[in-house]
Amino acid sequence: MTVPNVDRDVLDTLREVMEGDYPELLDTFLNDSEERLSNLRATKDADQLMSCAHSFKGSACNMGAVRLAELCQDLESNAKDKSPEALAQLVADIHSEFADVRPVYEDEKHHAHTH
Amino acid sequence: MQAQEPLTILIAEDSAADRLLLSTIVRRQGHQVLTAANGAEAVDTFQKQQPDLVLMDALMPVMDGFEAARQIKALAGEALVPIIFLTSLTESEALARCLEAGGDDFLAKPYNQVILAAKIKAMDRLRRLQATVLQQRDLIARHHDYLLNEQRVAKAVFDKVAHSGCLSAPNIRYLQSPYALFNGDLLLAAYTPAGDMHVMLGDFTGHGLPAAVGAMPLAEVFYGMTAKGYGLAETLREMNAKLKRILPVDMFCCATLLCLSFQSRSVEVWNGGMPDGYLHRMASGEHVPLPARHLPLGILSAQAFDDRTDVYPMAVDDRVFLLSDGVIDTCDANDQLFGVERLQQVFAANSEPDRLFEDIEQALRDFRGQARDDVSMVEVSLLESTQAHGAAPVYSDSGQSCPLDWSASFEFRGATLRRFNPLPFLLQLLLEVHGLRSQSGAMYSVLAELYSNALEHGVLGLDSSLKRDAAGFARYYEMRAARLEALQEGFVRVHLQVQPRGEGGRLVIRVEDSGKGFDVARVMQRPLDNVRLSGRGISLVRQLGHNASWSDQGRSASVEFFWEIEA
Amino acid sequence: MSVVTEVSQDGKKLTISIEGRFDFGRHQEFRESYERLNEKPESIVVDLKKATYLDSSALGMLLLLRDHAGGDESDIRVVNSSTDVKKILAISNFDKLFDIS
Numbered sequence: 001m002t003v004p005n006v007d008r009d010v011l012d013t014l015r016e017v018m019e020g021d022y023p024e025l026l027d028t029f030l031n032d033s034e035e036r037l038s039n040l041r042a043t044k045d046a047d048q049l050m051s052c053a054h055s056f057k058g059s060a061c062n063m064g065a066v067r068l069a070e071l072c073q074d075l076e077s078n079a080k081d082k083s084p085e086a087l088a089q090l091v092a093d094i095h096s097e098f099a100d101v102r103p104v105y106e107d108e109k110h111h112a113h114t115h
Numbered sequence: 116m117q118a119q120e121p122l123t124i125l126i127a128e129d130s131a132a133d134r135l136l137l138s139t140i141v142r143r144q145g146h147q148v149l150t151a152a153n154g155a156e157a158v159d160t161f162q163k164q165q166p167d168l169v170l171m172d173a174l175m176p177v178m179d180g181f182e183a184a185r186q187i188k189a190l191a192g193e194a195l196v197p198i199i200f201l202t203s204l205t206e207s208e209a210l211a212r213c214l215e216a217g218g219d220d221f222l223a224k225p226y227n228q229v230i231l232a233a234k235i236k237a238m239d240r241l242r243r244l245q246a247t248v249l250q251q252r253d254l255i256a257r258h259h260d261y262l263l264n265e266q267r268v269a270k271a272v273f274d275k276v277a278h279s280g281c282l283s284a285p286n287i288r289y290l291q292s293p294y295a296l297f298n299g300d301l302l303l304a305a306y307t308p309a310g311d312m313h314v315m316l317g318d319f320t321g322h323g324l325p326a327a328v329g330a331m332p333l334a335e336v337f338y339g340m341t342a343k344g345y346g347l348a349e350t351l352r353e354m355n356a357k358l359k360r361i362l363p364v365d366m367f368c369c370a371t372l373l374c375l376s377f378q379s380r381s382v383e384v385w386n387g388g389m390p391d392g393y394l395h396r397m398a399s400g401e402h403v404p405l406p407a408r409h410l411p412l413g414i415l416s417a418q419a420f421d422d423r424t425d426v427y428p429m430a431v432d433d434r435v436f437l438l439s440d441g442v443i444d445t446c447d448a449n450d451q452l453f454g455v456e457r458l459q460q461v462f463a464a465n466s467e468p469d470r471l472f473e474d475i476e477q478a479l480r481d482f483r484g485q486a487r488d489d490v491s492m493v494e495v496s497l498l499e500s501t502q503a504h505g506a507a508p509v510y511s512d513s514g515q516s517c518p519l520d521w522s523a524s525f526e527f528r529g530a531t532l533r534r535f536n537p538l539p540f541l542l543q544l545l546l547e548v549h550g551l552r553s554q555s556g557a558m559y560s561v562l563a564e565l566y567s568n569a570l571e572h573g574v575l576g577l578d579s580s581l582k583r584d585a586a587g588f589a590r591y592y593e594m595r596a597a598r599l600e601a602l603q604e605g606f607v608r609v610h611l612q613v614q615p616r617g618e619g620g621r622l623v624i625r626v627e628d629s630g631k632g633f634d635v636a637r638v639m640q641r642p643l644d645n646v647r648l649s650g651r652g653i654s655l656v657r658q659l660g661h662n663a664s665w666s667d668q669g670r671s672a673s674v675e676f677f678w679e680i681e682a
Numbered sequence: 683m684s685v686v687t688e689v690s691q692d693g694k695k696l697t698i699s700i701e702g703r704f705d706f707g708r709h710q711e712f713r714e715s716y717e718r719l720n721e722k723p724e725s726i727v728v729d730l731k732k733a734t735y736l737d738s739s740a741l742g743m744l745l746l747l748r749d750h751a752g753g754d755e756s757d758i759r760v761v762n763s764s765t766d767v768k769k770i771l772a773i774s775n776f777d778k779l780f781d782i783s
Contacts (some may be wrong), residue, residue: 002284010225013228014136016137017136017139017143017228018136020134021139024135025132025135025136028131028132028134028135031131032130032131032132034346038373038484044139051176053173053205054174055129055130055174058130058172058203058224059133060129061203061225062133062136062224062225062226063132064225077369111403131700320738320739320741320742321739322740362745364742364743364745364749365739365742365743365746366742367741367742367745369738369774385774388773388775389775390773406773407773407774407775408775410772410774410775410776410778410779411775414745414779419754524736
């Protein structure tokens with residue numbers, strides 16, 4: 001089992017800033033991310049991969065998903081150079097990293113509702 | 116720390132989560148938030164809602180942030196709408212692209228709300244600064260337009276006042292900038308009733324309207340008094356008194372005044388504070404300097420004012436040249452002055468007197484490279500005395516009510532002779548007779564001649580043969596001033612008699628003095644002489660009037676004028 | 683240009699020294715140098731040793747000073763004038779109003 005790579009300090013700040021809207025933010029992020037993941041899987045075009053990865057990176061960064069952001073950066077920088085197999089692997093890594101950190105955000109949602 | 120004013124901020128960000136997060140942060144800081152999910156929406160929203168500041172994601176679909184920024188900047192025009200780019204591009208890359216697109220700053224992800232607040236505050240300060248600058252610029256431009264208009268109006272009024280002059284006379288040449296009035300430069304010229312010419316080149320302190328405003332009352336005095344036949348001294352006294360009264364203490368008018376007499380072939384000069392004028396004698400090529408011997412006008416009280424003039428003989432075609440200090444003070448690139456020496460070099464090198472102005476302008480151009488706009492020059496030459504000058508004022512009433520049968524006698528004694536010039540008053544009196552108006556020039560000349568003879572040769576006992584050469588000329592006028600100053604006794608009487616005669620009438624002028632008289636027979640024997648400097652007065656009287664005669668051993672002169680009523 | 687003032691011990695003599703260009707930009711300073719005194723001095727000296735240039739507004743300022751100091755009753759001396767400055771004062775005949783050296 002991998003350790004979730006989410007920066008807790010960022011989450012604390014987000015919680016503090018968003019106040020009552022924190023759950024909405026989490027939801028929006030999770031939904032956005034699902035969409036981005038399916039886009040990544042669906043396309044083979046390097047430019048599209050790049051811009052999708054860039055976008056995903058930004059969100060991930062803002063939400064404290066540090067490792068996820070790194071992986072997206074990697075894909076963004078190298079989309080033109082890597083072979084289709086290597087790209088597919090990166091996309092799979094991203095997918096898996098998201099699966100790992102997703103519970104953290106679910107958990108945050110849960111805690112926000114009960115507090 | 117000063118509280119930040121709430122702004123309307125547009126957030127253009129394609130990621131929904133990021134957009135939500137940023138909106139919340141910005142709203143919490145007290146601002147109103149507008150959102151857009153891509154560049155095109157951002158431009159559209161900007162156009163419709165006019166936000167104060169834009170937070171722009173760099174990479175967005177449909178239209179990216181850079182293009183949207185360019186369009187928004189174009190729409191904003193002169194106003195500053197700060198655009199802060201939101202970016203996770205690497206720093207140096209980000210900065211370069213942002214600035215190119217017209218961005219003012221950038222904010223890196225993850226968003227740090229403290230940094231964001233600081234940047235918003237800083238950008239807003241710049242925005243307000245720009246707004247102030249534009250506002251003040253527009254205010255200044257408007258104010259400047261008002262000022263220009265005021266000057267136009269002032270100049271139009273002044274031109275009406277100054278139009279009655281004779282600067283277009285054939286013996287005057289002048290150079291004056293169209294802005295001369297607002298540089299304080301003034302050039303006036305007018306004929307006296309006797310056909311002499313008064314010329315004034317003046318230079319008021321200061322610039323703009325304050326300088327121009329003093330010129331108008333001055334011009335009125337100059338023209339009014341010259342037309343009535345007052346001499347330089349009286350006109351100067353009046354101008355000085357007027358300026359002293361109306362101008363503030365630190366304002367004054369430097370001026371050179373000339374009275375050119377074609378009949379007596381002389382020029383009378385008064386220079387208060389102006390650069391040297393020059394009397395150019397054609398025969399010898401000499402340039403006699405006419406330096407400033409007096410304080411400028413408007414400084415001294417009436418009692419302290421010095422109206423003494425210098426008189427120089429002039430031959431036909433001799434010229435008097437006056438210039439403002441714009442010539443002497445022209446500087447070159449090293450702040451060296453053109454100066455009096457260079458001017459005199461131009462005089463020396465000038466071979467064609469008619470090209471003097473061109474030579475001076477060329478020398479100034481060579482010296483400085485570009486012309487100044489406050490150079491004023493005037494050149495007045497002595498031409499053969501002409502009969503045609505200044506139309507006599509014509510009145511349209513029937514003349515039935517004017518005095519046609521009357522006589523008046525005046526006696527001017529001692530102290531009054533020192534300071535009072537009765538000629539303008541006597542002329543005004545005679546002009547009441549409409550039939551005489553067309554001869555006002557001749558009448559005035561004759562009256563002036565008889566009066567001056569009575570005063571100078573009769574009462575003061577001066578010998579006009581002194582005036583045969585330039586040195587004697589100067590001495591004559593020195594003696595005149597001295598004897599006049601010391602005068603206690605003596606008189607000049609003027610008798611005027613007007614009677615109807617047929618359809619018109621007759622005027623008899625008789626002038627008597629208390630002097631020793633002269634040998635009338637001897638003088639009458641001389642042929643009518645136009646060339647000599649002295650003794651021309653009698654010829655003049657005999658030519659201009661009728662039945663001129665002298666009695667009482669030359670102490671009494673009589674001359675007549677006739678007129679016919681025009682049908 | 684700067685304007686430096688100095689009042690004698692007994693308060694009877696005011697010396698105003700001008701350095702640099704004596705022109706309109708110094709109007710305010712020049713006026714303040716004599717208007718602000720508690721006692722009106724009996725005599726005034728304007729020292730132009732370090733003055734490089736004089737224009738018509740400077741002449742105007744001298745007239746204001748003279749007017750303030752009593753007009754015809756004033757005692758004002760203008761000293762240490764350079765040749766150029768002397769020339770300007772001579773053309774305007776200001777030696778008829780001020781003692782110039």
